[in-house]
Amino acid sequence: MKRNKQHTIKASSWVLTTAIALAAAHTMPAVAQTSASEVSQSKQQSYSFNIAAKPLPQAIADLSAVTGLQVLYTEQATFNRTAPALSGTYTAYDALEYLLAGSGLVMRVTSENSVTIEKQSGDVTTLPAVKISSSLLSSTTEETQSYTIAETNTATKLKLTPRQTPQIINSVTHQMIEDFAAQDMEDVLSLVPGISTGHADDDRRTYTARGYSMAVQYDGLPSTSGIDGGVVAGPDSALIDHTDVLLGAAGLMNGAGQPGGVINMVYKRPTDVFQGSASISAGSWDQQRLVVDLSGPLNESGRLRGRMISVDQSEESFRDFEKERKKVFYAVVEGDLSDSTLVSFSIHNQDIYDNVTDRSGLPADNNGKDLDWSQSTFLAPDWNHWNKYATTYKARLEQQLPANWQLTVQASQLTSEADWLFATLSDFDSVSGDATFSRWAQQNKETSDDYEFFLSGPIRLFERDHEIVIGGNWTERVWARSSGDGTDYETNLYNFDPRTSIPRPEVALIPSKDDQITGQYGSYIAGHFKITDALNAILGSRISWYSYEFGATSRDENAEITPYLGLTYELNNWASAYFSYSDIFNPQSSKGTDGNTLEPELGSNYELGLKGEFYNGKLNASIALFNIIKDNEAEIISSIPPDLTNICGGWCYAPKGETKTKGFDLGLSGQITPEIQIMAGFTQYEKDDNNETVNIAKLSTSYSPKGQNWSIGGNVDSSSKSYTQWGMVQEARTLVGVFGKYQINPQINIALNIHNLLDEEYYANAIDSGYGRQYWGEPRSWSITAHSVW
Secondary structure (H helix, E strand, C coil): CCCCCCCCCHHHHHHHHHHHHHHHHHCCCCCCCCCHHHHHHHCCCEEEEEECCEEHHHHHHHHHHHHCCEEEECHHHHCCCEECCEEEEEEHHHHHHHHHCCCCEEEEEEECCEEEEEECCCCCCCCCCEEECCCCCCCCCCCCCCCCCCCECCCCCCCECHHHCCCCEEEECHHHHHHCCCCCHHHHHCCCCCEEEEECCCCCEEEEECCEECEEEECCEEECCCCECCCCECCCHHHEEEEEEEECCCHHHHCCCCCCEEEEEEECCCCCCCEEEEEEEEEHHHEEEEEEEEEEECCCCCCEEEEEEEEEEEEECCCCCCEEEEEEEEEEEEEEEECCEEEEEEEEEEEEEEEECCCCCECCCCCCCCCCCCCCCCCCCCCCEEEEEEEEEEEEEEEEEHHHEEEEEEEEEEEEEEEEEEEEEEEECCCCCEEEEEEEEEEEEEEEEEEEEEEEEEEEECCEEEEEEEEEEEEEEEEEEEEEECCCEEEEHHHCCCCCCCCCCCCCCEECCCCEEEEEEEEEEEEEEECCCCEEEEEEEEEEEEEEEECCEEEEEEEEEEEEEEEEEECCCCEEEEEEEEEEEECCCCECCCCCECCCEEEEEEEEEEEEEECCCCEEEEEEEEEEEEECCEEECCCCCCECCCCCCECCEEECCCEEEEEEEEEEEEEEECCEEEEEEEEEEEECCCCEEEEEEEEEEEECCCCCCEEEEEEEEEECCEECHHHCEECCEEEEEEEEEEEEECCEEEEEEEECCCCCCCEEECCCCCCCCEEECCCCEEEEEEEEEC
């Protein structure tokens, strides 16, 4: 069993905050006036290029991927410009000059490994620049003002555009997070087409796609630690540059898991030039939020860069007595140890406390019918609490190797603790109103250690250039708890008072004898092969080892093979057809009536679709048909009541036979016109054991008229009744949101957001789901935010 010491970083965090802020403010590097020819004389390393004629931003990205040269430019400067084909051996600077020939743009060297592209006239735009680097992380979106992404490696670790990726992938960009005032992962994922967001209870969230739960990645690093909010909550949105959401099986990178997909949260990184921002928000139910973000170089050369983000938020709720406080601190330092070596280290601390919450929900009557409790009803004592504290350390190394290969090594350690004390409703008679509450306490600790390394680079076979990635990852999650029960207490719900109806108990916590330990490690190989000018194949496979241990229950799965196949065929210069296949492998902890865990779920995921790319990649469209086939899904044996002392340790399960889920996705994301950005999608699927068709429609759009200092937008989240994880059922609903933003001056803007504009009344889970109790969804709310940059 693996143990980790608890780390305390609060004092050191604020010291590091101050250091980064002061350094960033006082060490902005001067722009070097060195010419490109002078630099070329001092750096004679040459590279082999084979770049086809294409839009200039894509050609620059290809050059940076080969050389590691960081190129800064504005979207407006490169808009509608095309680079000529480049083939042969050149230095990085000579190659860039060739790509810029005839464009009216020139480059200016700003540091040893960084250049800026500007208009030849010298009329340099002051808009923020986009950084293109050799990093295998997905492209950053912070300064693109776009609702789509240029490239992603979430599916295969291969750098691919959305059109080249043979699965549906949607990205919530920085601009979308800002426009729609998304504050946490529930807000972010509610914008994503194809995703169902629901509530297991007051604090825990469910995120599913195509009827199945989803895996997570942090900066592309797979982790077995989820973001449901029970012990581990997802990161605050202020830390996130963008979130990639891949739909369908993701076993090649993540190994064991359900075929819902993967959520990859990509964190903000330090910038080469100083930038700072602060925002302050106020909203419904006394919400108050402050975000400070500082970034920039930490030394004269700019080879050492840092970023600090701090969040302080407090809010009450539309439910009486509920409240919550959140403090977040994030610091990352990134350094160029040499021209070919990049390292970064980060600390992320997130505390959610002073959290008064409800674990029971609102009961139905004795016949299971809705009692129509008001939305503000809080049927729990005011001493209920569910506090969560988490700290994450991350490190990353990127090493450029000969022949344009790269080695990437990354590691993460998450320690999270949850402390709760509850009175939960265990019995209720709707005729008399009499109820019994169980009083209990628990402290959980979860640690997740995640590691990965991979090599990636080009190979040349049969006179064509291809890309290969070879790597492995390892993850272990340890969950420990101490718990205790108080005496049950009887009261009446029809005259319930959270302050007096249930006295607070004294509960002694007893540590569990056993920890729950989940481990997985595996290796993978994948390649992007150019079969013909039009036909590309992505071939890959993974071999995995999985282990699970919890008390007398254990399971080991050895040398499990997960193949992956993807084909894309370019129909013309803007459209491609694709097909993908992946295996499904998901070990289970559910027990059958013999006391043994069920056999792993096995299956296949098929996807066939068309993708389009318009306006030099500024707008992406897709349509896909999918078919998921699985064996051995666990199904509750409802005739056996749950009992912690029985052979199953609670609910007993039986494996189903074959289950099939089939459906389709439609998607559109990016720039329709220079003034209009959009992300929209429609998903329909049916799982044969539910016999109900699920429809999910999402729309997010903004309008920013040219030459004006205002913008407006809105979003729609509409879904039919859908099925989520843990047996939850989400009710049908249609939620509408709007925003308006006004730019007071180049440094300050103010924004108003209204959520659930039509004040729809709905349950975040349905009456017949979960614990059989209901939670109202949030009614109409508003927030106003003032944002300043400098």
